[in-house]
Amino acid sequence: MAGPVLEMRSIVKTFPGVKALSDVTLTVRQGEVHAICGENGAGKSTLMKVLSGVHPHGSYEGEILFEGDVCRFGDIRASEQHGIVIIHQELALSPYLSLAENIFLGNEHARGGFINWNETLRHATQLLRRVGLTDHPETRVADIGVGKQQLVEIAKALSKKVKLLILDEPTAALNDEDSDKLLDLILELKKQGITSIIISHKLNEIRKVADSVTILRDGQSIETLDVKAPETTEDRIISGMVGRDLDHRFPERTPHHPEEDAAPALEIRDWTVHHPIDQQRKVADDVSLHVRRGEIVGIAGLMGAGRTELAMSVFGRSYGRYAGGTVLKDGKEIRTKTVAEAVGHGIAYVTEDRKHYGLNLIDTINRNISLTALDKVAKRGLVDEHEERQVAERYRKSMNIKAPTVFEPVGKLSGGNQQKVVLSKWIFAGPDVLILDEPTRGIDVGAKFEIYTVIDKLAAEGKAIIFISSELPELLGMCDRIYTMAAGRLTGEFSRAEATQEVLMRQMTKDKEVTR
């Protein structure tokens, strides 16, 4: 067996307030495909950013050895000179430049500042062949599909004489056919002697291409398994990923026993959404679910499972292209074609991305809280500022928003306090159904508990709550019922009693039933 090409020893990386990596060790052998898996937030991407120099030497602790030499990369260029190339989850191609121009971007075939087009095109064609593309190198990137774009990224990596290729969830945005092509290419490159690290949480993918897998959990490397060994089953990997104690605290919750005969507060039937650009891809595929008054229903899924896309699509068609399905409120079909209609029917969607979709960061707390329901503090189209201020003061106290006054711009608040403002805003709107998308993402433990308490109180008041989260302990601690989603489809439904981390993770990592 070949020796190690890469060793990362005791890597520690701290961000202000958060320890993203605490003691990670990773050993990759020459010529293998090494998978890294772990839950969202386990530290996979951070580790790869440390390796590729995005987080430069000095900003982390620990040691990196590549081909036996100690490496201190100051930036991406430095790591690329050693033949380490990372392909990020979000593609980094310039859409209106040609394939050839993209492949050699920053690395042009040029003399004296002028590009040698003949050499560029010749070399580009050759590289495109190597990744299995027959498109003309002068085609614009925007004119080829996402799957092919991923391959162009790899061609770009090859142009840099790559020795170690890092792929961060390369198939997350691809359909089945493109995924297969990409995985085959990784195996092909392996034959040519290129070592790969692939971050993925699709277990069938890992089984297909990887030789070994390292499991990360809460910023630590838990174990490295030999994928080909018979004892490495999917269950074995799953138990490594979730094997954490329930270390978060949750408010005491009396599980809700809804009256089965009453119509659900919200029911979604056969909902299907296509990706806004890639029309072939279904981001939500024939999803049906419901939630009753006073009930907290979880949706578990890994990144790219389609949870946010489903929620946003139901909420005023705010994402993708609607391709079918109905929404029922209290047993009656309703229209939710626009956000205003959805809000009018008493639905609220609290976004996972509060900075981009939730708040006007340059505006004050009071104005953010009142925005969705301005009519409640307005008479004949005119806002009563005093009443508005009083409402905001009320939420500042009841939600414990830490700010000197309600006139503070929300951009200056901490993540937890921003989240409380978003919640206040939607609670003020007075909805019957709240869809909470990752309501505790990126906030500290204390604020998390406060938010759990608020959610619990809302349910006790008879609101129906859909709770989308990637943190299984949180779902297990809060929900009466949990759905699992994977690749746009519902893969399971569990009562509070049935649900365990292992059971959920198994359904969350389930790809299409048809195995390859």
Next chain:
Amino acid sequence: MSTDVTNTPAEAPPGKSGSNDTGENLVRLMLDGMRRNMRQYGMLIALGLIVALFAVWTGGDTLLPHNVSNLVLQNSYILILAIGMMLVIIAGHIDLSVGSLTAFVGAFAAVMTVQHGVSWPVALVLSLAVGAVAGSVQGFLIAYLGIPSFIVTLAGMLIFRGLTEILLKGQTLGPFPGGLQKMGNGFLPEVGPTTNYHNITLLLGLAVIVFVVLQEVRDRKRQQEFSLDVLPAKLFLLKLVALVAAVLTVTMMLASYKGAPIVLLILGALVVGYGYMMRNAVFGRHIYAIGGNLPAAKLSGVKDKKVTFYVFLNMGMLAALAGLVVAARLNAASPKAGLSFELEAIASSFIGGASMSGGVGTVLGAIIGGLVLGVLNNGMNLLSVGTDWQQVIKGLALLAAVGFDVWNKRKSGS
């Protein structure tokens, strides 16, 4: 909380014990507010300095009653445009067509009244309607078809300029009927006994003072009703005195010349109306919301397209009003009217605190910005500085104002 407030009624003697703690809190609050509106307060101070400077350089000419009166007349149309432009910029857009549109509407009014003998009130209404139509066409293209406002209004700038020349056949058309002329040059009529001052203007000033005081007192009462913190009595009194003094000074100046220009009344109504709308109307809030964070506003149920559409419709109407005022002031419609007005209006907005990325700014800010430019113009004219250097200096003023703001923001780390 509520008991705390009931024992501090409005008549509480100034400096009553126990208000110390909240007083300190409020001073901090006010400083906070000032820091946040740094550009506006900074510009208000800068405006004061510029006025003082020119007053000294011109040996007091700047502050002569007839010059103050002139200042209002000369800048009224830029200020009208600046109000609309501020709304457009807050919504995250730009409008380059307003200069050409003012010329076009002026030409339209001239053709109607001078060539076809239409009576001036009818011409006034039709002109505003033309502006509204022009604005709504541009607004439709921007809001519903998604063509960038820069492109739509750049096209509008060319189109309206061309249409103006076609309407006027390249010539100047005038004079306007008396009613319209008054919009540009007229003053309030005089009645009553002969004093050294303009009686109606004095009365008007008095009315404004009474209104302001009542409004402030009522506001304070309402705040107490809602058990919110209010300014301590002493500070409140100081604020009232300052407001009254300011109104009184302007009134006396205008009253000792020909009285208040009619266009000042129009402008006053616009500032109060639009200021109130941007602060208190749901529509105004929605403009800030779409400019500050469009995706978030959409997900909050704000009808962003409709809001954008009305912002441009409104801009068209204000441009028409400005066009009438300009034409009335020159007493003629000219193919070259309104040249580079759009740039002055945009500069006024940015000097007055607007942000390139939208979501920030106030109507009062636009007025302050416009006045800074206006006073610079006026003062340099009095000092007979050539238009060449005037442009250089105005350009530098714009750079300095925005540069200061950028520097200030970076310093405070936001």
